[in-house]
Amino acid sequence: MTQDLDIARIAALVGEPARAAMLLALDDGRALPAGELAACAAVSAPTASGHLGAMRDAGLLEVVQQGRHRYYRLASAQVAALLESLMLVAAQNPARVATSRVDPLLQAGRTCYSHLAGRLGVALCDALIARDGLCIDDDIARFSPSGIHMLEDFGLDVHVLRRQPVSKTCIDWSERRHHLSSPVGAAIYRRCLQLGWVRHHLDSRAVSITKAGTKGFQSTFGLAM
Amino acid sequence: MTQDLDIARIAALVGEPARAAMLLALDDGRALPAGELAACAAVSAPTASGHLGAMRDAGLLEVVQQGRHRYYRLASAQVAALLESLMLVAAQNPARVATSRVDPLLQAGRTCYSHLAGRLGVALCDALIARDGLCIDDDIARFSPSGIHMLEDFGLDVHVLRRQPVSKTCIDWSERRHHLSSPVGAAIYRRCLQLGWVRHHLDSRAVSITKAGTKGFQSTFGLAM
DNA sequence: GCGATGATTCGGCGCAAGCCGAAGCGTAGG
DNA sequence: CCTACGCTTCGGCTTGCGCCGAATCATCGC
Structure with a gap:
């Protein structure tokens, strides 16, 4: 070997x-x-x-x-993927004996190599699913016409999605749930920054939601924070 | 932290x-x-x-x-996925200074946590693509009607694929190329064993192709070994 | 130029952890 | 019941490597 x-x-x-x-x-x-x-x-x-x-x-x-x-x-x-793999394995093993303390960064959201993860990323994904805009099967996400429409309203260029309404997902290590990853996830994240819905704290990978973001996520995706 | x-x-x-x-x-x-x-x-x-x-x-x-x-x-x-992540990162970094020696196991094929990888896995995937049975975009594979037909000839139960002709891929660390992973990849592997096309060596994860397999891969997928 | 600042190299200290042999424990089989 | 065998626990040895302080090099600002 x-x-x-x-x-x-x-x-x-x-x-x-x-x-x-x-x-x-x-x-x-x-x-x-x-x-x-x-x-x-x-x-x-x-x-x-x-x-x-x-x-x-x-x-x-x-x-x-x-x-x-x-x-x-x-x-x-690939190195980022390796880190996410490690976090996933680390999060689900029983070494959480005395570590009940919750990292404050997880409260709102975080970025995961250019897309949204954490509570916000998962919630966004859930909202799309709840409104029949998306369905996830075995780590693969498919957008429905209404889901594509939502992303269009959001201001995303979705012509590639029309051809192949499929995206990958990533399992968040803190929430143990799916969220959208590249390239659609990255595009959503960029658009959120552009609209001023979220702000990226410079000293870490935490993400916080602005007032405009709260309103925007509500009206566009039906997402109550 | x-x-x-x-x-x-x-x-x-x-x-x-x-x-x-x-x-x-x-x-x-x-x-x-x-x-x-x-x-x-x-x-x-x-x-x-x-x-x-x-x-x-x-x-x-x-x-x-x-x-x-x-x-x-x-x-x-997830632990298996972690190992594959590591292999991928390890395979593409420049530490291959004096390790020109090729592992004999890679010559034919190997299994990768219940699906086919190595040369055989990659070749099979390539053959499907070459015959317009499959297209891969950003790690996600979609089967065309003709691809589904090939898998049907092969003896796979493809009714789930009809609903959602999508599968995940895995990048092989030895060949640096895509191959099909679960669940379609696993089904293909099981069927290969069932048909006696490949044999799983008990003492390692190497896989060798039988005479019947050579013929079968040729006639069903146009795959010349 | 000359000090200040960021980054790297060098040398030596100390601990953590991998390794084995010997011994202990439990199961299989005559 | 007693031997054989697979696996684990225990004790002690040794080495690798993470750490820092001091020194060196490079760049910026004056």
């Missing part, structure tokens, strides 16, 4: 609290400078630098130099 | 060559006794026992006792 070592090498990189914290901070696709990642992981700059270098060498991260800063970001969507 | 630790704990378990070897041996869904897993990982029985216990406690493995043997298997499809 030779691929054992390959996957063990990758998993070992992620299996270190400091490195895992950095990867999670990058999970939504942003690029962050080394110093900030050191702070996220609560380690010193030299330690962080070592970790980041190792992850870059292994192909998990990309680095882009800008002035005296070096911005790191996830190297590919 | 609290979920950092969760995913790090899971990843650290996988990130150990001996444990990774055991998980990979279980990747196709079989249940194996502790002793055999120790051999797979090339460690002593006590060492293996410690690893297996830790993975069971973490919810990665399930154990079923049968006589004086204890059979371990992956606890859920």
Whole structure:
């Protein structure tokens, strides 16, 4: 066996609290400078630098130099998918012994590598299903004509959806429920930002809903927050 | 942050060559006794026992006792998905410096948690596409009427496909190409076994094609091995 | 230019964790 | 009942690696 070592090498990189914290901070696709990642992981700059270098060498991260800063970001969507896989497995195993404390970030929503996840992402998905705009079968979502109509009202360019009214879903690790993922999910997220319905907090991947968003989600999707 | 630790704990378990070897041996869904897993990982029985216990406690493995043997298997499809995620990331990163040696298992095919992967899985998928039976867009596969007809000839119960001619795909880590996954992929694999077209080697997850299979793949799917 | 700031490299410390041999426990089978 | 066998627990050894402080390099602003 030779691929054992390959996957063990990758998993070992992620299996270190400091490195895992950095990867999670990058999970939504942003690029962050080394110093900030050191702070996220609560380690010193030299330690962080070592970790980041190792992850870059292994192909998990990309680095882009800008002035005296070096911005790191996830190297590919596959790496993000790997993190989501890990979160899913971690969320459903019984290690939640004394961790009843709920992370405040989960209260509203969060982004998941360019699409909406968390409570908002799941609720949006549920609302579409409740109004017969969408049906999900075995992780695959199909839009109905009325669902496409809703997205049109929302301001999305849906001509691709007309050809193939299908999207992938992603199981949210915090809610254990489906939400829409790329590319439709990403388009919805971009449109939400554009309309000012949600705001992306710069220091994390939390997402909060604006007043306009509350009204908009209500009128367009029948979503009561 | 609290979920950092969760995913790090899971990843650290996988990130150990001996444990990774055991998980990979279980990747196709079989249940194996502790002793055999120790051999797979090339460690002593006590060492293996410690690893297996830790993975069971973490919810990665399930154990079923049968006589004086204890059979371990992956606890859920999510764990298998995690392994596939890791293989995908591991396969596409540039750590293939001196590992030009090709694993003989990949030559014919392999199973991937109850469906066909490897060269055979990818070739079958390609053949369906080439004959306009299938089109893949963004990891989602749709069957055309002629594709459904081919599967019918093959002996599959396709009434569910008529309602929703859609399936998921899985990117094979060795071929870097799509192949069909559950539930259609699993049905195809079961039917192949039933027809005696492929044989599952008991000591690994390799799959070999029988003479009947060569003929059958040729006549039904136009697949030249 | 010169200090300030971000990032990396180097060296040494300390702990966590993997490994095995020996011993213990339970089941199978004569 | 007693031996054989599969698996686990226990104790102790060793090594790998995560951590930091100090030093080095590069870039920005003045």
